[in-house]
Amino acid sequence: MLKVENVRKAFSEVTVLDGVDLTIAPGEVVSILGSSGSGKSTLIRCINGLERLNAGRITVDDFDVSKPKELAEARKRSGTVFQLFNLYPHMSVLQNITLAPIEVLKTPRPEAEAIARKLLESVGLADRADAYPAQLSGGQRQRVGICRALAMQPRYLLLDEVTSALDPEMTAEVLAILAKLAAQGTTMLFVTHEIEFAREISDRIVFLDKGRLVVDLPTDRFFAADGGRAQPRVAQFLSRMRKD
């Protein structure tokens, strides 16, 4: 269970998260929608311990991310895929994926490499294992980013606007992989602007507005006129996104 309880996060005077509650059970796919600046990415950064909370509590399988001693365990259970990939530029694709398994999980190198190659094969990049990030397209880089996160065998996959930096074609190739992962039962917390895709793969959709979690509903209820759409902010957001 991944639990976010009454979390508040402010950067100096600006409150970015204001009393957010969210629970994700193993196997669930939850999408977070909301306009830019609503606190979606900050929520992800709080869950993986990159930002300190001002108040509240986040636990990943009962490990509290605010406690330095428990953070390491919490981080082992979650994997993050970033908007801008954040691959290690000086390492090959294979090294990018195997670094943490070897150093953190102490997986023997041959085994870590075998796992990495299998992951690369599953995202269609089997022949790019020895390439460097600079030699890959954006879509390929993000697929490597997904492999790097999955190589740690996380219980929760955190996806922070993973297609926002990609063109439509590359977005499609990355979303295809996420759909496959969702179908396999991977637990995912998916921050996105891809509303249609979120609708297809999510069990639940939550909507953040100015740091407050205003809607948390099963996907079909979220899009129903008497469900999420009954909230003026959600209706407004959905109609604006449609025009694009």
Place this chain on the structure above:
Amino acid sequence: MHFDLSILLPHLGFLARGAELTAAACALSLVGSVVMGALVAIARTSASSTLRRIAFIYVDLFRNVPFIVQLFFFYYGLPELGIYIDAFTTGVVALSIAGGAYASDTIRAGILAIDQGIIDAAEVSGLSRRKIFTRIVLPIALRTSVRPLGSVLINMILTSSILSTITLNELTGSAQIVVSQTYRPFEVYVVLLCAYAALTYLVSLAVTLLHRHLNRDMMEAVG
């Protein structure tokens, strides 16, 4: 006068030993100054303001005092306090400290240029701070700072000639001795010029190759 290099033949072995000493002192000082430079760069980019201040004072101090004064202080000053170090060790230590002050700047610039997102990725993957520094931060910083670091190193080779002033018979020291024995300064210093030029040329060649190796991914990058 007529130019005759052959008069140096009997002294070539002696000069070669001087060159060896220069090479040894420079190689050790290279390691020393990169280690010092990395430590100081860490301190200067650390969260602790005390560490940052100490590092800043170190860099400021050793860059604003002539090297020969630093060297004399270590070699002639410290024995007054009962600290005796031989000439070679003194030379290596002094070169490492002075070189470290310059090296720290280039390494620090390399560290500051690293995209924070890359460090975030390393952090969430559970790597320890030490591992993040040795496996991610330092190698990426070196990619950009290896060239300026190379000029720091070349400067250090040139500066090493000053070690002759503390009785160390490295290349310049040996040359001075040969001059006093042969009274042929022109020939001796022609050889010396060529020797230093060759030494620094080799180093800049090595730096270029290292730079190419560290940035090999960029060489064949797709558009």
